[in-house]
Amino acid sequence: MLNNKTGWLLLILFTLAGSWLSGLSHAFLALVMILFALKFFIISYQYMGLRFAHPFWRYSINIVVLGFVSVIIFSSL
Amino acid sequence: MKFKSQKVAYYFFALSMLLFSLQIVYGFIMAFAHMGFDGLHEWIPFNAATATHKNLLVVWILSGFMGAGYFIIPDESDTELWSVPLALLQFYSFAIVGVIAVVGFHVGWFEGRKFLEIPRPLDYLVALNVILFLVILLMTMFKGKKRTTTAWVLTSGLVFAALLYLPGMIWFDNHTVDSFFRWWVVHLWVEGVWELIMGGILAYLLIKLTGVDREVIEKWLYVIVGLTFLSGILGTGHHYYFIGVPKYWLIVGGIFSSLEPLAFLGMTLFAIQMYRKGNKKHPNKLAIYWTLSTAVVSFLGAGLLGLAHTLPGVNLYTHGTLVTAMHGHLAFWGAYASLVLAIISYSMPLMTGRKIFDNTIGHMAFWFANIGMIGMTMAFAAAGVAQVYMERIMGLEFMKAQLEIEPHFFVLIIAATVFSIGVTLFIINFLKFGSPVDEAIGQGEEFSALQTS
Amino acid sequence: MSSEQHVLSREKNDILHPPGGILIWILIFLEVITFMIALSVFAYMRSRNAAMFAESQAMLNPLLGTVNTIVLLSSGYFMAEAVRKLRAGLLKLSVRYTLVTILLGLVFIAIKSFEYSQKIEHGIGLEYNTFFTFYWLLTGFHLIHVSVGIVILVFIYFSLRKGRYDARDHEDVETGAAFWHMCDLIWMLLFPMLYLIN
Ligand code: HEM
Numbered sequence: 001m002l003n004n005k006t007g008w009l010l011l012i013l014f015t016l017a018g019s020w021l022s023g024l025s026h027a028f029l030a031l032v033m034i035l036f037a038l039k040f041f042i043i044s045y046q047y048m049g050l051r052f053a054h055p056f057w058r059y060s061i062n063i064v065v066l067g068f069v070s071v072i073i074f075s076s077l
Numbered sequence: 078m079k080f081k082s083q084k085v086a087y088y089f090f091a092l093s094m095l096l097f098s099l100q101i102v103y104g105f106i107m108a109f110a111h112m113g114f115d116g117l118h119e120w121i122p123f124n125a126a127t128a129t130h131k132n133l134l135v136v137w138i139l140s141g142f143m144g145a146g147y148f149i150i151p152d153e154s155d156t157e158l159w160s161v162p163l164a165l166l167q168f169y170s171f172a173i174v175g176v177i178a179v180v181g182f183h184v185g186w187f188e189g190r191k192f193l194e195i196p197r198p199l200d201y202l203v204a205l206n207v208i209l210f211l212v213i214l215l216m217t218m219f220k221g222k223k224r225t226t227t228a229w230v231l232t233s234g235l236v237f238a239a240l241l242y243l244p245g246m247i248w249f250d251n252h253t254v255d256s257f258f259r260w261w262v263v264h265l266w267v268e269g270v271w272e273l274i275m276g277g278i279l280a281y282l283l284i285k286l287t288g289v290d291r292e293v294i295e296k297w298l299y300v301i302v303g304l305t306f307l308s309g310i311l312g313t314g315h316h317y318y319f320i321g322v323p324k325y326w327l328i329v330g331g332i333f334s335s336l337e338p339l340a341f342l343g344m345t346l347f348a349i350q351m352y353r354k355g356n357k358k359h360p361n362k363l364a365i366y367w368t369l370s371t372a373v374v375s376f377l378g379a380g381l382l383g384l385a386h387t388l389p390g391v392n393l394y395t396h397g398t399l400v401t402a403m404h405g406h407l408a409f410w411g412a413y414a415s416l417v418l419a420i421i422s423y424s425m426p427l428m429t430g431r432k433i434f435d436n437t438i439g440h441m442a443f444w445f446a447n448i449g450m451i452g453m454t455m456a457f458a459a460a461g462v463a464q465v466y467m468e469r470i471m472g473l474e475f476m477k478a479q480l481e482i483e484p485h486f487f488v489l490i491i492a493a494t495v496f497s498i499g500v501t502l503f504i505i506n507f508l509k510f511g512s513p514v515d516e517a518i519g520q521g522e523e524f525s526a527l528q529t530s
Numbered sequence: 531m532s533s534e535q536h537v538l539s540r541e542k543n544d545i546l547h548p549p550g551g552i553l554i555w556i557l558i559f560l561e562v563i564t565f566m567i568a569l570s571v572f573a574y575m576r577s578r579n580a581a582m583f584a585e586s587q588a589m590l591n592p593l594l595g596t597v598n599t600i601v602l603l604s605s606g607y608f609m610a611e612a613v614r615k616l617r618a619g620l621l622k623l624s625v626r627y628t629l630v631t632i633l634l635g636l637v638f639i640a641i642k643s644f645e646y647s648q649k650i651e652h653g654i655g656l657e658y659n660t661f662f663t664f665y666w667l668l669t670g671f672h673l674i675h676v677s678v679g680i681v682i683l684v685f686i687y688f689s690l691r692k693g694r695y696d697a698r699d700h701e702d703v704e705t706g707a708a709f710w711h712m713c714d715l716i717w718m719l720l721f722p723m724l725y726l727i728n
């Protein structure tokens with residue numbers, strides 16, 4: 001189960017992975033963006049307690065983040 | 078009306094109406110000049126007319142704000158005004174400075190900076206005058222036992238408005254620097270601190286007219302107004318695109334000014350929501366109409382029509398054309414002119430004891446003025462778009478393009494006539510109230526009983 | 531049900547009461563969307579001048595950026611823990627974690643300042659080129675948020691120490707924490723866009 005501590009581990013892991021991948025090749029753009037979107041979700045859902053919030057707030061943040069990430073990914077294709 | 082001293086507001090409202098009528102006269106002079114009928118040119122050249130038109134606008138709106146301050150602050154603080162003689166002194170000096178300024182425009186005594194044409198020596202008098210006004214308000218607030226959020230927001234808006242007048246009074250030799258700070262006054266007024274004033278007056282009106290809990294209205298309205306205000310500060314950048322400042326202003330101005338309409342939309346939706354939630358029993362229908370139209374039309378004029386030309390890519394073409402005039406008219410009308418008319422409609426029955434708040438003339442005034450103004454906006458829009466196309470895209474010379482768009486000013490004059498009928502009816506209503514009377518003190522409290530809270 | 535879930539679940543399904551209060555969430559959305567708009571403009575400008583952007587990006591220091599990201603994320607962890615401990619009634623620990631959060635926030639500012647000073651030394655200012663205009667504006671606005679967040683947390687820290695909040699009554703702490711996490715969220719957008727991807 002995700003808790004604050006495992007959340008932190010994942011955050012650090014994703015950060016390092018993102019920096020490493022983007023150093024390897026710019027072809028990993030989509031992957032890097034997805035890693036950061038995941039981090040966004042860990043912070044908002046776990047640290048900010050969004051997972052206990054009304055669906056309205058959860059859907060809104062999902063739409064906003066996924067929308068942004070897909071714009072960035074698809075515009076780079 | 079609760080307190081005798083609230084009557085001072087009447088003088089400011091009356092001055093407001095007088096200057097408003099004059100402003101319209103100058104509007105017509107310009108509209109005819111645009112059509113080629115510039116017979117008054119020798120006495121009132123276009124530059125004098127446009128300076129007078131705009132400064133009268135600012136002065137009558139400020140006069141309305143001052144009246145609103147004198148009416149609202151005693152009520153909210155639950156005490157008489159600190160000093161009525163000083164308030165009257167402030168009124169007369171304000172009127173005199175205004176008259177000198179307007180006469181000065183006609184004899185060539187003015188600074189050619191749009192909206193800040195008043196010459197420097199008069200600026201100092203204006204500053205003194207406003208300080209006196211603020212001292213009276215603040216003393217009243219501190220004298221009273223109650224200090225409501227609304228009173229604070231209104232007063233701080235007025236204080237900041239006064240402070241922001243100062244950057245316009247500094248002398249700069251560099252034109253770009255001068256422009257840079259001119260916008261601190263012009264933009265940070267209408268898209269910044271005036272919105273606090275607007276928030277204060279709107280909150281007061283909504284509390285009184287809908288009967289919804291004060292806590293609900295104050296909390297939410299001020300959050301919304303705060304957002305407009307915050308985005309408006311960096312939104313100043315939308316006037317910096319092409320004046321010679323570094324180009325990052327394109328980004329800052331573009332992004333933050335695009336956010337401003339959101340907050341305007343929030344205010345519109347909120348005001349309508351409060352009206353729906355309210356008990357709809359308040360007899361002053363005209364005040365409700367003007368209050369709601371302020372919320373709605375300010376979104377159209379400032380929010381939508383502002384957004385229309387706020388992005389750098391668009392503004393490159395529309396900058397300083399009649400498209401700006403289109404936006405300027407509906408924004409000023411919706412946000413500030415209607416607001417002053419709303420507080421006048423609300424307070425006059427309470428000051429005079431006459432129940433003129435649901436009559437045919439009043440309703441006709443409302444519809445004629447608003448429909449007329451929307452017509453004027455459309456005429457300006459058509460003229461503006463044609464001007465942009467011919468001048469900026471086809472590359473026609475300025476005056477040649479102006480010649481081509483003359484017919485649009487015929488439409489403008491027709492719409493402006495409808496508008497002026499509305500304003501005339503409003504003023505007829507205003508005159509029918511007569512002057513305030515002491516018997517009206519304590520009256521109107523029966524309306525408070527209608528409040529649900 | 532753990533105490534945490536218990537406290538939180540009373541807010542469940544109430545649209546007007548997201549954790550930390552509705553006002554802060556409206557602010558968070560506006561902020562996040564504003565930064566997203568700015569970053570979209572940035573991406574658009576990059577697509578028009580890819581070479582210059584790649585060159586400029588190469589002048590940034592991804593190591594410093596990564597370290598700073600880890601610092602900020604860790605401070606977020608401690609803030610979340612501070613709130614959790616408070617909910618569990620462990621006031622002392624909560625106070626301590628808040629302090630660690632603040633300190634890590636200061637470390638972030640310190641590293642950022644070092645990065646800024648290097649850029650300025652090399653004469654790379656706001657008007658160096660479009661990439662750096664965005665770099666300065668975006669990270670600058672973010673830094674302002676971090677500073678404001680620290681001021682808020684300092685207030686919360688002292689109120690916590692005075693015992694103003696307890697396991698039941700601590701909405702202000704949640705609100706302040708939400709603001710702090712918002713700085714993380716914004717950084718999660720800025721960092722890959724400015725430092726990593728191209
Ligand atoms: C019968 C009524 C009116 C007429 C015929 C009229 C006409 C005009 C004209 C012809 C201009 C000059 C446009 C130009 O060549 O640049 C002007 C400017 C302006 N008027 Fe009016 N006006 C009227 C009423 C009003 C009212 C009620 C307001 C405010 C609520 C107002 C606010 C302004 C402003 C702000 C400008 C400056 C626009 C700019 O920045 O370009 N006018 N008006």
Ligand code: HEM
Nearest residue numbers: 267315334337379383384386387396397401405408409412
């Ligand atoms: C109550 C609010 C507002 C009022 C009274 C108002 C009024 C005005 C006036 C009078 C001008 C002409 C200024 C001059 O050239 O000296 C102007 C210009 C402008 N306004 Fe507004 N405005 C308001 C809100 C907004 C908003 C919310 C936006 C954007 C979203 C906006 C966008 C603009 C832009 C881009 C210009 C520059 C036009 C040009 O380049 O010529 N305004 N406004």
Ligand SMILES: [Fe+2]
Nearest residue numbers: 264268315316
């Ligand atoms: Fe503006």
